[in-house]
Structure formats: C-alpha cells, structure tokens
Amino acid sequence: MKERAKVAVLISGRGSNMAALVYAAKADDCPYEIILVASNDPAAPGLQLAEAEGIDTFAHPHKGLNRAELDQIMHEAVTKTGAEYIALAGYMRILSDEFVSKWQDHMLNIHPSLLPKYKGLNTYQRALDSGDTQAGCSVHLVTPELDDGPVLAQTAVAILSDDTADLLAERVLIAEHQLYSTTLAKYVTREMDPNWILAEVRKRALALEETYERPSFGAPGWRVGSEKTGKYFAYFSHRHFGETGTSLFVKTSGLDEQSALLDADPDLYFAPKFYGKSGWIAIRLDTGRTDWGHIADCLKKSWRMVAPRRLTRMLDIADEF
Numbered sequence: 243m244k245e246r247a248k249v250a251v252l253i254s255g256r257g258s259n260m261a262a263l264v265y266a267a268k269a270d271d272c273p274y275e276i277i278l279v280a281s282n283d284p285a286a287p288g289l290q291l292a293e294a295e296g297i298d299t300f301a302h303p304h305k306g307l308n309r310a311e312l313d314q315i316m317h318e319a320v321t322k323t324g325a326e327y328i329a330l331a332g333y334m335r336i337l338s339d340e341f342v343s344k345w346q347d348h349m350l351n352i353h354p355s356l357l358p359k360y361k362g363l364n365t366y367q368r369a370l371d372s373g374d375t376q377a378g379c380s381v382h383l384v385t386p387e388l389d390d391g392p393v394l395a396q397t398a399v400a401i402l403s404d405d406t407a408d409l410l411a412e413r414v415l416i417a418e419h420q421l422y423s424t425t426l427a428k429y430v431t432r433e434m435d436p437n438w439i440l441a442e443v444r445k446r447a448l449a450l451e452e453t454y455e456r457p458s459f460g461a462p463g464w465r466v467g468s469e470k471t472g473k474y475f476a477y478f479s480h481r482h483f484g485e486t487g488t489s490l491f492v493k494t495s496g497l498d499e500q501s502a503l504l505d506a507d508p509d510l511y512f513a514p515k516f517y518g519k520s521g522w523i524a525i526r527l528d529t530g531r532t533d534w535g536h537i538a539d540c541l542k543k544s545w546r547m548v549a550p551r552r553l554t555r556m557l558d559i560a561d562e563f
C-alpha cells in the first residue's frame with residue numbers, strides 16, 4: 243500500500259471528531275494517519291486523549307495573539323511534523339487568509355449543518371427555529387470565507403417532533419463521527435481514483451484551443467483541429483493499450499527526446515508499448531504526487547506539435563522574440 247497521508251488535526255475542546263478520526267485510522271486499510279493533534283487551548287480535553295493514543299500533541303494559547311500570529315505558530319507546528327493535510331475538528335478560531343491559502347485544497351473542516359445552511363454558530367437551534375425537517379453535518383474544504391468552501395460530503399439527520407438543540411446535537415455528532423473519517427479517507431486518495439485523474443486531464447486537454455475528445459481503442463483521447471482532419475495529441479490510459487496503471491501519453495519531438503526523458507526520470511516516464519516507437523511518452527498519473535502544472539505543460543507541447551499551423555503561428559512568432 244502507498245504510504246498513508248499524514249494528517250494534523252486542530253481542535254479547541256472535547257475532540258470527539260478527532261477521536262473518531264484517530265480510531266478509524268487504526269484500521270489496516272485506512273489511507274491516512276494522524277500524526278499531530280494541536281490546539282489553541284492547552285486544557286482542551288482532546289489533547290489528553292491524543293496523548294494516550296501515542297499521538298504527538300501541541301498546544302499554544304491564543305490569548306494575547308492576533309489571528310496571524312496564532313496561525314503562524316500553528317502552521318510551524320504542523321509543517322514540522324511533515325503533515326500534508328489539516329483536519330479542523332471543532333477548532334473554534336477564525337483563520338487568516340494567509341494560513342488558509344497555505345493549506346489550500348489540503349485543509350478540511352466539519353460543520354454541524356447541511357451547508358450552505360447555517361454557517362457559524364447555534365446551527366441546531368437555527369434549524370429547529372426554521373421548522374426544518376432535517377439537520378445534519380457537512381465536511382468541506384476550507385476557503386477564506388467562513389464555512390463556505392466546496393462541500394465534499396454531507397449526512398442528513400432527521401429532526402424529531404420533540405427535539406431540543408442538545409438532543410439534536412447528540413445525534414448529529416454520531417453522524418459527524420462517521421462522515422469525517424470516510425470523507426477524509428476518500429479525499430486523501432482522490433489522486434489515485436482513475437475517474438478523478440481523468441477529469442483533471444480532461445479539464446487541461448480541453449482548455450487548449452480547438453480540442454475535442456474522441457476515444458481511441460476504448461481509451462479517452464484528445465484531438466486538435468477539425469472533426470475530420472484533427473490529430474491526436476494525448477491519450478489517457480487506465481489499463482489500456484496493454485499497460486498497467488494509469489498514465490497519460492503525449493508526443494515528444496522524437497526518439498531522442500523520448501530517451502532523454504526516460505533517462506531523466508524513469509519513475510515518472512515510460513515508453514508506451516503501443517506508440518513508443520514514434521516518440522510518444524507515457525507519464526505515470528497514479529503516483530499520488532502528480533504535478534498538474536507539468537501535465538498541463540506536456541499537453542500543451544504535444545498539442546503544439548500536431549495543431550494546425552493557423553493555431554500555432556502566433557506562438558511560433560512569439561518564440562522568436
């Protein structure tokens with residue numbers, strides 16, 4: 243199995259969601275591990291629990307610090323451990339934009355409502371006061387706006403006729419404990435999910451001028467030019483063309499460039515059996531560490547090699563200056 247994703251959890255209090263993440267991570271096939279539990283309150287009960295589970299803890303009181311100062315302290319504590327993700331679990335501090343942008347797409351939060359409903363506090367009472375028939379919880383990516391990032395998953399919890407905010411909170415918490423670990427597990431393995439990978443490639447391939455998708459031997463492929471005379475500049479292979487794993491085939495300028503790439507990074511590149519002799523190169527997309535900027539560049543280079551001259555002329559002229 244690939245190495246587990248390293249996750250730091252930030253808490254402010256009880257830490258029952260953190261505990262749920264920790265216990266779920268004890269399963270052999272859990273794709274993440276909790277390597278740090280940090281808090282803005284040294285007396286947070288969750289810290290004791292984490293320590294007893296053998297997890298490193300860190301606490302720094304927020305008193306007397308402004309938002310940016312506390313965030314910087316937390317950021318340093320978290321990065322020191324090598325964490326790749328942060329899971330906020332009842333961390334009741336508003337985060338600075340700098341901190342959020344440092345952890346963009348790598349920081350998740352759990353919130354006790356069916357977002358976008360009831361951001362902020364008192365979510366249960368607000369759901370009751372509105373006469374809702376359902377409350378619930380959401381796991382979302384953290385963006386600068388409070389409780390506003392893309393929702394990754396939600397669980398709805400039915401409201402009972404004699405519910406109080408406390409009773410409802412108890413049931414929502416049960417749902418939270420299950421939702422958080424499954425969503426986090428899915429999220430940290432998204433880069434291994436062929437459908438997710440394909441969608442990322444597709445987005446970048448179709449962003450190039452005059453491109454369209456057409457399958458080739460059952461694999462998704464992208465062409466540039468007209469429907470009739472267009473040419474392929476990329477193929478997506480998920481166990482296609484006699485290969486294992488998931489990869490992208492793009493054109494190089496020829497066999498010299500192909501062998502230079504193979505020499506430079508044999509873990510990333512290989513010569514596709516089906517197309518290799520004509521200078522196509524395969525780039526592995528299932529390492530879990532794909533550099534998507536690099537993939538976009540490779541697609542563009544390949545596109546440029548086969549695109550009609552009327553599309554590349556301006557680029558060629560620009561290159562001369």
Ligand code: GAR
Pocket residue numbers: 253254255256257258259260331332333352353354362389415418
């Ligand atoms: C949880 O219900 C969590 O959803 C909520 O605080 C509680 C923390 O409990 N978070 C928020 O309201 C964030 N806006 P826990 O410490 O036992 O996990």
